[in-house]
Amino acid sequence: MKLEIRNVTKRFKDKMAVNQFSMELETGQCVGLIGPNGAGKSTLIKIIADILNADEGEVVLDGKRISKMKREIGYLPQFPNFFQWMTARENLLFMGQLSGISKKRLIEDIPTILTKVGLTGEQNRKVRTFSGGMKQRLGIAQALLHKPALIVMDEPVSALDPIGRREVLNLIQEIKKETTILLSTHILSDAEEICERFVIIKNGTKIEDTTMTELISRNHEPVVYVKITPKDHFWTQLV
Ligand code: ADP
Ligand code: MG
Numbered sequence: 001m002k003l004e005i006r007n008v009t010k011r012f013k014d015k016m017a018v019n020q021f022s023m024e025l026e027t028g029q030c031v032g033l034i035g036p037n038g039a040g041k042s043t044l045i046k047i048i049a050d051i052l053n054a055d056e057g058e059v060v061l062d063g064k065r066i067s068k069m070k071r072e073i074g075y076l077p078q079f080p081n082f083f084q085w086m087t088a089r090e091n092l093l094f095m096g097q098l099s100g101i102s103k104k105r106l107i108e109d110i111p112t113i114l115t116k117v118g119l120t121g122e123q124n125r126k127v128r129t130f131s132g133g134m135k136q137r138l139g140i141a142q143a144l145l146h147k148p149a150l151i152v153m154d155e156p157v158s159a160l161d162p163i164g165r166r167e168v169l170n171l172i173q174e175i176k177k178e179t180t181i182l183l184s185t186h187i188l189s190d191a192e193e194i195c196e197r198f199v200i201i202k203n204g205t206k207i208e209d210t211t212m213t214e215l216i217s218r219n220h221e222p223v224v225y226v227k228i229t230p231k232d233h234f235w236t237q238l239v
Contacts (some may be wrong), residue, residue, distance in 0.1 A: 001027040001062060001149040002181060003048070003073075010043050010056035010204075020057070021203035027149065030176045032191025033184040035201035041184035042078065044201070045154045048182070049075035054196055061150075071099060074151035074179070078159070080139030084128035088119055088138050091127055096145045107196045109145070117141045133164025138172055157190050167211040169193055 003025040010018040012148050018040040023216055035041050046052040050068035059066045067075060082091045090109060096106040114120045117137040127135065135155055143151050156172065157165045170180065172194050185191050191198060192212060200208035 074143030
């Protein structure tokens with residue numbers, strides 16, 4: 001699998017949300033898309049998931065333009081939306097059929113996927129009783145229904161309490177053994193734990209494509225990073 005983002009630009013009226021952004025992603029990688037609020041992460045993630053159209057540029061998967069209809073890329077929105085009065089299993093059955101998977105295949109696959117995300121024991125609970133972490137795990141289950149080679153995740157742990165955050169980070173650690181991941185976050189330490197490579201975006205523009213080792217070796221560049229605690233190496237906010 002090879003994903004190529006080629007010179008993607010997106011404007012909202014006169015606001016340039018993503019500006020001539022390019023990057024590549026290959027099988028087995030887990031890449032953090034890091035940037036402060038308003039940097040353009042969600043816009044870019046939605047363009048990759050084909051939820052939004054780019055004004056310029058293109059997203060190419062294995063040489064072909066991506067298309068939501070083919071569901072080649074799993075998408076985890078920042079706040080996954082479920083039918084609150086339906087159970088976890090009913091939600092997956094319903095959403096899966098809406099996205100074109102047969103009921104027969106869903107009935108076969110859902111138990112395995114629920115086990116993978118650690119929700120087997122909760123499958124008959126209504127989603128309205130779920131914690132934030134459980135909803136994110138169900139969102140990951142939904143993104144996995146089409147068995148995509150790549151999942152894009154938009155701030156999957158940013159809004160969670162410490163317990164939910166731990167659950168979801170542990171799950172992502174498991175998922176990344178089988179699936180390529182692009183994970184957006186404004187909190188560097190979230191990505192630091194699970195990603196090897198970091199693409200840093202600011203004002204819609206890519207400003208870095210680097211590794212943690214490389215970042216640590218040149219943490220004296222205060223233009224980009226601010227050190228807050230020794231543990232955090234740098235900051236958690238781009239200046
Ligand atoms: P991030 O996810 O990094 O916080 P976003 O991609 O949500 O950033 O937003 C990038 C910029 O585009 C911000 O300035 C934001 O206000 C603007 N923006 C995002 N979506 C819209 C929209 N639907 N309409 C107008 N402006 C938007
Ligand atoms: Mg966002």
